[in-house]
Amino acid sequence: MRPVYLVSGGVSKFAKARPDVTFQPMVKEAYDYALKDLGLEFRQAAELVDGTVASYFSDHFMRQLKAGSMVQDYLGLTPKPSKRIEAGGATGGVAFQSGWEAVASGRFDICVVYGWETMSRVNTWKGNEFIALASDVSFDYPVGGFYSGYYAMMVVRHMKEFGTSVEQMALVSVKNHNNAFHNPYAQKRMNIRIEDVRASEMVAWPLTMLDICVMSDGAAVTILASEEGLNKLEKATGRRPKPAKVTGVGGGIDAMRMADRPHGEVILLPHEKPEDYKGLKYPGVHSFRAGRMASKTAYQMAGITNPLEELDFIELHDAYTSSEIQTYEDMGLCRYGEGGKFVEAGKPFMPNLDYGYRFPEQGKIPVNPSGGLIACGHPVGATGLMQAVFALWQLQGSIGKHFGSNQLQVKNARRGAIHSHAGTGTYVVVSILEKGF
Numbered sequence: 527m528r529p530v531y532l533v534s535g536g537v538s539k540f541a542k543a544r545p546d547v548t549f550q551p552m553v554k555e556a557y558d559y560a561l562k563d564l565g566l567e568f569r570q571a572a573e574l575v576d577g578t579v580a581s582y583f584s585d586h587f588m589r590q591l592k593a594g595s596m597v598q599d600y601l602g603l604t605p606k607p608s609k610r611i612e613a614g615g616a617t618g619g620v621a622f623q624s625g626w627e628a629v630a631s632g633r634f635d636i637c638v639v640y641g642w643e644t645m646s647r648v649n650t651w652k653g654n655e656f657i658a659l660a661s662d663v664s665f666d667y668p669v670g671g672f673y674s675g676y677y678a679m680m681v682v683r684h685m686k687e688f689g690t691s692v693e694q695m696a697l698v699s700v701k702n703h704n705n706a707f708h709n710p711y712a713q714k715r716m717n718i719r720i721e722d723v724r725a726s727e728m729v730a731w732p733l734t735m736l737d738i739c740v741m742s743d744g745a746a747v748t749i750l751a752s753e754e755g756l757n758k759l760e761k762a763t764g765r766r767p768k769p770a771k772v773t774g775v776g777g778g779i780d781a782m783r784m785a786d787r788p789h790g791e792v793i794l795l796p797h798e799k800p801e802d803y804k805g806l807k808y809p810g811v812h813s814f815r816a817g818r819m820a821s822k823t824a825y826q827m828a829g830i831t832n833p834l835e836e837l838d839f840i841e842l843h844d845a846y847t848s849s850e851i852q853t854y855e856d857m858g859l860c861r862y863g864e865g866g867k868f869v870e871a872g873k874p875f876m877p878n879l880d881y882g883y884r885f886p887e888q889g890k891i892p893v894n895p896s897g898g899l900i901a902c903g904h905p906v907g908a909t910g911l912m913q914a915v916f917a918l919w920q921l922q923g924s925i926g927k928h929f930g931s932n933q934l935q936v937k938n939a940r941r942g943a944i945h946s947h948a949g950t951g952t953y954v955v956v957s958i959l960e961k962g963f
Contacts, residue, residue, distance in 0.1 A: 527630045528629065528630050528631075528752050528753070529630075529753060530629045530630050530750055530771070530772045531751050531752070531753075531755075531767075531769035531772070532748055532749070532750055532769055532770045532914060532917075532918050532959060533564060533749050533750070533755075533759060533767040533769040534560045534561070534564040534566075534748075534749045534767065535556075535560050535563075535746065535747060535748045535749065535911070535914060535915030535918050535919075536557060536558065536559030536560035536561075536562075536563065536746070536747045536915065537556055537559070537744070537746045537747075537915050537916075538552050538553075538642075538711075538745040538746070538908075539711055539744065540711055540712060540713040540742045540905060540908075540912075541713055541742065541744065541903070542713060542740065542741070542742065542743070543646035544644065544744070545646070549582075549593060549596075549597065549642050550597050550600035552644070552745045553597050553600070553601070553640050553642050553747065554600060554601060556640070556745045556746050556747040556908075557640060560747045560748070560915075564767060565764070565765055569602075570763075571602075571603075571638075572602045572603060574636050574755075574758055574759065574762060575603055575606060575636050575637070575638050576633070576634035576636050577606050577608060577634045577637055577638075578598060578601075578603055578606060578607075578608040578638045578639065578640065579608065579611060579621045579624045579625045579638075579639040579640075580593075580594030580597060580609070580610040580611070580621070581610075581611050581617050581620075581621030581622075581639060581640065581641030581908070581911060582594065582610070582617065582642055582907035583615075583617045583643055583907050584643070584657075584906070586656045587647050587648060587656065588647065589647075592610075594608060594610040597640060597642075601638075601640070603638065609624070613946075613948050613953050613955075614906075614948030614949050614952065614953060615657075615843060615845060615904075615906060615946065615949070616910065616953045616954060617906055617909075617946075617948070618641045618746070618906070618907055618908055618909045618910025618911040618912070618913070618946055619843075619909075619944065619946025619955040619957065620777075620910070620946065620953070620955055621639050621641055621907070622639055622748060622910055622911055622914050623775050623955055623957060625638075625748065625750045626750060626775055626957070628750075629750050629752050629755070630752075632752075634755075635754045635755035635758060636749065636750070636752075636758065636759070637749070638747065638748075638749055639748045639749075639750065640745070640911075641746055641747075641908040641910070641911045642744065642746075642907050643742065643743065643744065643905035643906045644905070645741040645742055645743060645905060646743050650741060655672070657906075658672050658673055660948065660949050661949060661950065662782045662783050665783055665785075674729045674738060674846075675730050677846045677848055677849060677950075678729075678730035678733050679811065680784075680812060680848065680852070681695070681733070681812075681848035681851075681852075682732070683810060683812045684812040684851070684852065684865075685732075687812050687863065688862075688863035688865075688866065690848075690851060690866035691866060692724060692732045693720055693870075694851065694867075694870050695723075695732070695733075695847040695848055695851065696720040696723035696736075696737070697720065697869050697883075698847035698850045698851060698869055698874075698900075699718065699736045699737055699847050699900060700718055700720060700881055700882075701869070701874065701894070702844060702850075702894050702897050702901045702902075703715075703717070703718050703736070704716075704879065705876060705895055705896065705898075705901065705934060706896070706897025706898075706901030706902050708929065708934050709897050709902055709929060709934060711896075711912075711929075712901055712902040712903065713740055713744075713901070713902060714740060714897070714902075714903075715897075715901070718736065719882055722736065723736040733847075733848065736900075737847040737848070737900075738845070738846055738847075738900070739845045739898075739900045739903075739904040740900070740901075740904060741904065742903035742905040744903055744905035744908050744912070745908050746908040746909075746911035746914075746915055747911065748911050748914050748915060748918075750772075751767075767963075768922050768962075769918075769962040770918045770921045770922075770959040770960060770961065771960050771961075771962035772957060772958070773827065773828040773941075773958050773959070774823075774824040774825065774826075774827035774828030774829075774830070774957065774958030775823075775824055775827060775957050775958075776820045776822065776824030776825070776826075776827065776957075777819070777953075777954065777955040777956070778815065778816035778817065778819030778820040778953075778954050778955075779816055779952065779953050780809075780951055780952055781952075782949065784811050784950055787809055787810075787811075789809075789810065790808060791803075791808070792808045792818075793818045793822055795818075795822055795825065795833075795858040796825070796831040796832070797831060797832040797858065798858065798861070803861075806862060806863075808862070809951075812852065813855060813856060813862060813951075814849075814852060814853070814856050816951050816952065817853055817856030817951060818857075819954075820954040820956040821833070821856060821858060821956050824943070824956040824957060827958070828958040830958065832858075833858050833943070834858070834860075836941065837942060837943050838891070838892075838920075838936055838939040838941055838942055839891065839893070839920055839936045839939055839942045839943075840857070840891065840893045840894070840942060840943045840944075840945065841893075841894060841895070841898070841913035841916055841917055841942070841943075841944045841945070842893060842898070842913075842944075842947075843898075843909070843910075843945050843946050843947035843954075844894055844898040844899050844900050845899055845900075845947065847900065849947065850869075850893070850894070850900075851868075853865075853945065854868050854893070857943070857956070859874075859891065871885060871887045871890075872886065872888035872890075873885075873887050873891060874891060874892060874893035874894070875889055875892065876889060876892050876895055876933075876934065877889025877937075878933070892936050895916070895920070895936060896916045896934070909946070913944040913945075913946070914957070914959070917942045917943075917944050917959050918959070920939045920942055921939055921940070921941075921942065921959060921960070921961045921962075923935065923939070939961070941959070941960045941961070942960075943958050943959075944956070944959070
């Protein structure tokens with residue numbers, strides 16, 4: 527297995543709607559940016575790229591099958607090999623790992639992974655229906671319908687088991703929206719407070735509009751390379767790329783129906799002990815066993831024994847404020863049941879931003895410095911790739927260059943994680959990136 531490097535990336539503006547473009551030129555916006563940042567000409571890329579991975583969740587939004595082929599043609603990369611990935615909300619993260627596999631295996635030296643979604647092409651209720659089709663349509667869907675109902679049920683159980691409060695969930699929204707205020711790519715750039723979150727329209731108690739991610743149009747592109755690929759790029763551009771090395775990839779899958787998930791022993795991370803979780807019914811509906819498995823396997827590959835101490839930042843899948851709190855626990859940043867207290871202490875906030883509150887441990891490990899899905903946006907096929915692009919820029923120390931401000935730069939970042947999540951925790955992937963130069 528060969529070392530794999532993330533050498534460049536680009537992101538289009540995320541927006542509620544992009545009526546100005548179809549999906550092909552929207553992807554090209556991100557692709558052109560990635561090439562420019564790498565110093566690579568369009569025609570050079572057409573010669574050097576060995577193959578691609580296309581990442582998009584739903585054919586329904588576009589009413590177009592085989593859209594990946596159309597994008598590949600638009601990017602000037604035909605007749606190179608390609609494949610399409612679909613994995614619900616985790617589509618972008620799985621596509622990133624698929625690109626990693628293509629390079630690590632020796633099949634490609636340079637692989638472009640491009641993703642997008644154009645969710646504005648249908649009404650919001652119809653978009654929510656399409657997304658809900660990623661649940662079990664024979665059992666869960668008829669009785670629950672949309673995902674907000676599922677996640678409301680899960681967090682109510684979390685609240686009952688562990689005492690998690692609506693104010694703690696609202697702090698996640700405050701953090702992510704205030705972070706996004708400094709991200710020019712973000713869809714919702716807002717300075718808000720706890721009372722704003724709780725006063726926004728109720729969707730499924732206790733989740734309000736500001737507790738839930740947005741539907742978006744947007745695209746993101748990553749370029750992955752082997753050592754040989756790095757050499758080819760240096761020869762073509764006359765300069766050595768400043769890459770991130772992909773040092774860990776992990777994944778996990780659980781039963782589609784939550785009722786089919788059995789109780790058992792907690793999957794332990796290296797810094798945990800069985801006695802930490804005596805009497806805990808796991809995973810129940812309050813935790814994501816697939817997320818814990820994805821974290822465990824990624825950490826093992828990267829040699830991480832304590833993520834809270836060994837990661838400098840995380841971009842994670844915050845489809846709901848509640849699921850971000852649940853994911854703190856799945857990723858081992860705190861024990862199961864302590865996610866609410868973790869955010870209340872300020873640990874996942876940026877250390878240098880003023881959020882209007884005083885936190886005793888602000889900035890221990892910044893989570894979603896980009897604003898996450900809640901505020902930056904969630905064009906599903908692009909989301910996991912957007913996380914990878916922002917992670918690369920953090921590790922390069924180039925956030926100021928790309929954002930026009932250093933407000934969201936994690937100081938001296940050397941290792942970060944990206945996390946993608948599908949369904950009700952049905953499919954989760956985690957990748958670890960480290961400074962590679």
